[in-house]
Amino acid sequence: MDVWLEAALNGPWGRDRQPGIPVTADEIVADALAAAGAGAAVIHLHAYDERSGRQRDAYEIYAPIIERIRSSVDVVCCPTIPFAGSGDSTEPLSPAERFAAVERLLEAGLIEWSVVDPGSVNISLADDVAQGREGFVYANAESHVRHGLALAQAHRMTPSYAIYEPGFLRLGAALHRAVPGAPQPVYRFMFTDQFTFGFPPQEWALQAYLRLLRDEAPGAPWMVAGLGVDVEPLIGAAVRAGGHVRAGLEDAPLGCPDGNRELVERAARLITDAGGTLATAAQVRAGTAGLP
Template sequence: MSATIIEVALNGPWTRKHQPKIPVAADEIVSEAIVCCKAGASVVHFHAYDAKTGDQTTDVALIESIIAGIRDEVDALVYPAIRYMSNAEAIHASSGWRRYEHLAALGRGRKLDWLIVDPGSTNLVRYSDTSLEDAVVDINSPAAIKHGLNIAAEYGLNPTMAIYDPGYLRLAHHLVGRTTRLKTPMYRFMFSEQLTFGFPPRSYALRAYLELYRELAISAPWMVAGLGTNVLPIVAEAVVMGGHVRAGLEDFDLGTETGNLALVEATAKAIEAAGGKVASTAEARRILA
């Protein structure tokens, strides 16, 4: 059984309105990343926030300072979020360039390890949002997806690709195969309990994704993750099947009082209880080589 990568997704786009325990200020993000890495995480994902406004930002200088602060203390694979865009912006012909402008700059500066490329579009609707005021249409046009893969190829970055439903995986595999010099992707199966997309975190759902994997003859690594959910019940099965795990407040039940460190620690214990071994950062690099 190979080592299991733990990725920690520290905060996400939720703001503290929906996920009150997330780190927002740069120093909070850095400090939580460091303790989570010391507890077993080898990959760190974060959304940068403007501490004054509480809004997400893609300010390159701020993101660089967060990455540097993490790497000054721990060896980790680190990557930030893509640019949040309105629906109108996301369908514009320039959406790929706008989504990835800051990441291209970071790639040129050799600041990144992974790059988000979400290969599809979906409605992000919470069951509790009866008025649908906070519902989001997460739009990623085929041209924007290909642009992201081209950026990853140009700067030698591993694309991490969120799979919200089986169609995402089919398109991802198709476009990955048409992108030359692209490093190995990490496919991230996204489950949810509190939102309406895709599957809940169940054994049948994981098996369905892996059946499609076999049918498409995909050899890339994969991990279980989600939004508004707890994937711990399927971690043991994922470990036995050779998968990896994402933990953290971006993914976990919204409104939780649990923190990032506790989620990483619980994930590490679940991996070891299933007979697995938590991957070091060096092992994570080898898995994605």
């Protein structure tokens, strides 16, 4: 089986939470090329303001980074949208404002996937909860999800669904059915060790998600991923069940001492050990092209 390996390079953490993430354009490009060399066919990245060291989802930052990556290696690039509710995106945004950079990147022909997360959830570290420090609500109103799916429909973009809780899967499948012609989303099951949402990275939890997926979106592609998690123990089970894999510093436990290259190399090795074959970007495109 051809297994899609996605590298999630940095996430929204900033270096205070995840010291090893790439932040500058040069760092992001270097890590993307290293991850591609280690076997990743999909590159997921967050754009950063280099002066503040915080996430800033601006076309002017994304575009030159993605152009540099694509000029050197054939990969599928997947940006994100503002992490609504976090310290970097506290002000309410309309759906069009939230997806503004994504829409421009689509019009420029620079991306093929984008984050379209179908639900809202409390993002809280277990340690913070114990010490009385409050997390935040990651908010994705239905109108925002519909807007993202409409862009997917118009531009033949693959929506990347982060499934933090089982309800995300049910709502995401229902909204996809409500937007005829939108390409089939990729369902990323978001496991965690350090946060308090969703499921821990256990095989019983993977089986629960797969049972629900069979009911709500039979045949949809899926992968194991997460935040603040070591997903490596699940990779073999995921590959044997027909799934795909995401690895990288966005997902790794906060404070991870390894870099993106090492994380992707280990994931690639576990995929092949389980009998999978690393897919190329062309094979990823072919795997999503015919999905309704």
